[in-house]
Amino acid sequence: MRFQVSHITHYQYDFNVTLSQQLLHLTPRSFIFQQCQSHQLMIDPLPEERQQNQDYFGNITDYFSIQTPHQELKVSSYTEVELLPRLTLDTMQHSRPWESVRDELKLEYAKNAEAHAYLFPSPHVACSDALAAYAKQSFTPGQQLIPAAFDLTQRIFNEFEFDPNATDVGTPLSQVLANKRGVCQDFAHLMIGCLRSIGLACRYISGYILTKPPEGEPKLIGSDASHAWVSIYSPIYGWVDFDPTNNCLVQHEHITVAWGRDFSDVSPIRGVVLGGGAHSLDVSVAVEPKA
Numbered sequence: 001m002r003f004q005v006s007h008i009t010h011y012q013y014d015f016n017v018t019l020s021q022q023l024l025h026l027t028p029r030s031f032i033f034q035q036c037q038s039h040q041l042m043i044d045p046l047p048e049e050r051q052q053n054q055d056y057f058g059n060i061t062d063y064f065s066i067q068t069p070h071q072e073l074k075v076s077s078y079t080e081v082e083l084l085p086r087l088t089l090d091t092m093q094h095s096r097p098w099e100s101v102r103d104e105l106k107l108e109y110a111k112n113a114e115a116h117a118y119l120f121p122s123p124h125v126a127c128s129d130a131l132a133a134y135a136k137q138s139f140t141p142g143q144q145l146i147p148a149a150f151d152l153t154q155r156i157f158n159e160f161e162f163d164p165n166a167t168d169v170g171t172p173l174s175q176v177l178a179n180k181r182g183v184c185q186d187f188a189h190l191m192i193g194c195l196r197s198i199g200l201a202c203r204y205i206s207g208y209i210l211t212k213p214p215e216g217e218p219k220l221i222g223s224d225a226s227h228a229w230v231s232i233y234s235p236i237y238g239w240v241d242f243d244p245t246n247n248c249l250v251q252h253e254h255i256t257v258a259w260g261r262d263f264s265d266v267s268p269i270r271g272v273v274l275g276g277g278a279h280s281l282d283v284s285v286a287v288e289p290k291a
Contacts, residue, residue, distance in 0.1 A: 001252055002037070002290035005079040005208055007226070007283075009269055014277035016069040022271030025206065025258040026077040027060040032238075034256055035082045042076040057117075057203075057265060059258035071276075075269060080290060083252055092237055095146040098139050101235060102199035115201035115233040122261035124189050125204075126173055127197040134177065135194035145200075149232050149242055150249060152194060156187050157247035169263065184245040185263050188228040191244050192262065201233040203259045205241060206266040208287045210253040225285050226268050231259065255287060 007026060028036045043050075047064035055061050066073070105112055105119060121127050138151040159180055166181035173193045176186045188204055195202040209227045229243040229250060241250035258266040 002080060002082045003210070003255060004286075004288055004290050005077070005081065005255060006286045007077040007079075007208070007268070008285075009075045010282045011073040011279050012282075013071045013073075013273075013275075013279045015275055016071055017073070017273045017276040018067070018069050019274040020066040020070070020073060020271065021273075022064055022075075022269055024062040024064075024075070024077075024269055025055075025059055025266045026062065026075075026268055028079055028081050028207070028255055028257050029059065029259075031256070033084050033086050035084070037080040037082055039080075040078045042074075042078075044072075044074045044076075045070050055260075055265075057258070057260045059260070059266065069275075079255075081255055083255070086249075086251055087237060087240070088251070089146070089150065089249055092146045092234075092240070095144045095234055095236055097142050098145045098148050098198075098200065099141070101145050101233075104235060105199065105201055105233075112201070112233070112235070118201040118203045118233065118261060119196060119199070120261075121196065123264045124169075124173075124262040125193045125196060127193060128174065129197075130177060131173065131190075131193045132197035135198050139198055145232070145234055146237070146240060149195070149240070152191060153230075153242040153244045153249075154247055156191055156244035160187060160190075160244075162245065184228045187244040188230050189262055191230045191242070195230075195232060203231045203233075203239070204262045204266065205229050205231050205254075205256055205259045206263070206268065207254055207256045207258075208285055209243075209246070209255070210287050210289075225283055226257075227254070228263070229254065 027039045030036045047066045049065040051063045053061050139148045161181045163181040164183050167186050176182045176190050192202050231239045231241045260266045
């Protein structure tokens with residue numbers, strides 16, 4: 001299936017901004033389950049400097065600098081992607097017991113070098129005994145990795161409430177776990193914290209989900225903005241993605257932009273400005289099947 005994505009970010013400032021330097025993660029990745037067919041980035045006002053690079057995790061990044069005084073900044077990203085079939089739960093019936101995966105990750109660095117980058121605490125994911133205890137309600141002794149991860153996905157969906165007013169980017173996981181409220185970024189960080197706290201490798205995925213569902217199906221939560229979910233490492237099946245906000249194994253409605261240890265590695269737009277005073281921000285995202 002092919003999809004068209006538009007992601008418009010509009011800043012309005014009270015006073016002139018004399019310098020704006022921004023780092024973007026807005027270009028979708030190409031990998032085994034997804035091909036980015038085209039991507040166009042429009043910036044207004046036009047920057048004096050632009051660069052495109054690749055970060056440590058292999059994500060495409062765009063940097064720009066605007067030295068002309070301005071009171072508005074608009075970044076428009078337009079993408080066409082093709083999604084390819086992923087493995088289903090029915091085809092992943094033979095994942096190994098999670099303890100053997102944990103032990104292999106401890107002992108065989110060379111064999112699992114990529115996964116090791118995602119084993120440890122990160123700026124937004126502090127591991128803890130409380131998170132490990134929550135995870136182990138799903139990761140019982142001898143349980144296979146993939147069914148256990150899906151059970152954890154379902155529990156977060158059923159036990160936590162989506163509430164955009166409950167948290168902000170600095171809310172610690174201990175508070176999310178205690179209050180059982182948050183947004184997709186919180187639920188992704190929570191699931192990652194649970195998995196890393198029991199020795200498993202998992203990464204944070206930033207992207208989009210289908211804006212308008214097929215007729216008769218409910219709209220996915222988080223479809224009007226950037227979305228976030230989790231990818232867990234399996235020695236047999238590779239990286240397998242789960243969306244705890246929408247209670248699903250990721251299949252054909254999720255478009256991957258970037259991945260990293262947590263949100264801090266893949267923020268869509270992050271930067272510094274001089275001047276400007278207070279500002280307002282408007283973000284709109286639309287994901288639709290290509291005719």
